[in-house]
Amino acid sequence: MLENKTVAFFGAGSMAESMISGMIHAEKVPAQQIYVTNKFNGDRLTEIKERYGVHTMLQKDLPYEEVDYFIMAMKPYGAEEALAFLKDKIRPDQVVVSVLAGISTSYMEEKLNDEQQVIRVMPNTSSMIQESATAMSLGSYTQKRHERDVKDLLACMGEVFIIEEEQMDVFTGLAGSGPAYFYYLMEEMEKVGVEQGLEAKKARKIIAQTIYGAAKMVLEKGEAPIVLRERVTSPNGTTHSGVEALKAHHGGEAISEAVQHAAARSKEIREELEKVAH
Ligand SMILES: NC(=O)C1=CN([C@@H]2O[C@H](COP(=O)(O)OP(=O)(O)OC[C@H]3O[C@@H](n4cnc5c(N)ncnc54)[C@H](O)[C@@H]3O)[C@@H](O)[C@H]2O)C=CC1
Numbered sequence: 054m055l056e057n058k059t060v061a062f063f064g065a066g067s068m069a070e071s072m073i074s075g076m077i078h079a080e081k082v083p084a085q086q087i088y089v090t091n092k093f094n095g096d097r098l099t100e101i102k103e104r105y106g107v108h109t110m111l112q113k114d115l116p117y118e119e120v121d122y123f124i125m126a127m128k129p130y131g132a133e134e135a136l137a138f139l140k141d142k143i144r145p146d147q148v149v150v151s152v153l154a155g156i157s158t159s160y161m162e163e164k165l166n167d168e169q170q171v172i173r174v175m176p177n178t179s180s181m182i183q184e185s186a187t188a189m190s191l192g193s194y195t196q197k198r199h200e201r202d203v204k205d206l207l208a209c210m211g212e213v214f215i216i217e218e219e220q221m222d223v224f225t226g227l228a229g230s231g232p233a234y235f236y237y238l239m240e241e242m243e244k245v246g247v248e249q250g251l252e253a254k255k256a257r258k259i260i261a262q263t264i265y266g267a268a269k270m271v272l273e274k275g276e277a278p279i280v281l282r283e284r285v286t287s288p289n290g291t292t293h294s295g296v297e298a299l300k301a302h303h304g305g306e307a308i309s310e311a312v313q314h315a316a317a318r319s320k321e322i323r324e325e326l327e328k329v330a331h
């Protein structure tokens with residue numbers, strides 16, 4: 054029952070805001086039960102408060118005892134300091150949820166008190182409009198009721214996928230970072246549209262609708278992308294020509310490299326932090 058739960062964000066950046074927006078729009082957690090904190094930057098907190106009607110305060114002023122779920126949403130390199138700060142203030146029945154790329158549940162467990170409940174999640178910024186693909190994996194001590202709550206909380210932001218923690222790096226490469234690849238694709242497509250005479254705003258809308266339609270076809274028809282692609286491709290037609298150019302310019306390889314590099318970076322962040330920790 055999320056209505057009675059209190060959620061506190063550590064960090065008020067773009068990911069925190071996307072999650073707050075998703076939660077507010079889903080109307081599952083009342084705004085008065087959402088606390089948003091930052092280490093510094095009162096202006097950013099004022100902006101968030103005005104936009105969403107949530108409580109905002111500096112981290113030191115948070116009413117820690119009232120919080121059910123702490124959501125860590127600062128940069129990964131701020132995790133150690135934030136967890137150390139939290140350790141003295143948190144009870145065993147309170148849960149730490151991390152959205153930080155590369156921060157493992159075992160790292161969090163090690164930095165917090167014995168048997169502290171932690172959950173690692175990986176949303177993306179489409180949480181803002183409740184269309185995120187979000188992963189969740191559990192720590193060693195997570196209780197069922199807390200797993201359910203966090204799943205419900207993440208469902209306010211889109212689709213939730215429970216995965217093994219070993220899959221978190223690739224999930225980050227695919228879905229956490231994923232929106233950026235599509236934005237990049239859209240930027241490039243828009244450039245061509247404009248160069249060839251379309252008005253920028255119109256080109257942008259055409260491209261967005263095209264990507265949205267393709268994604269919706271995959272989701273709603275349940276067919277493999279290759280099958281859908283073949284249906285677009287008339288023999289010796291325009292699509293054939295376009296896809297051949299993509300292949301000639303190593304388009305597939307470029308996409309695969311992007312995902313693999315992002316996944317590798319997630320792993321590398323973990324290794325760097327764990328090295329510092331030992
Ligand atoms: N932006 C994205 O698409 C996604 C980001 N993430 C993760 O979310 C986290 C935040 O990313 P962004 O929002 O993009 O970064 P951001 O730079 O926009 O925001 C970070 C925020 O944390 C605050 N902060 C820094 N140290 C702090 C501390 N010790 N305690 C409290 N607040 C602190 C900063 O003032 C800032 O408001 C990262 O760890 C990232 O891996 C995860 C999924 C997607």
Ligand SMILES: O=C(O)[C@@H]1CCC=N1
Nearest residue numbers: 153154225229230231
């Ligand atoms: O770029 C990053 O590190 C974060 C994690 C996933 C998306 N943004």
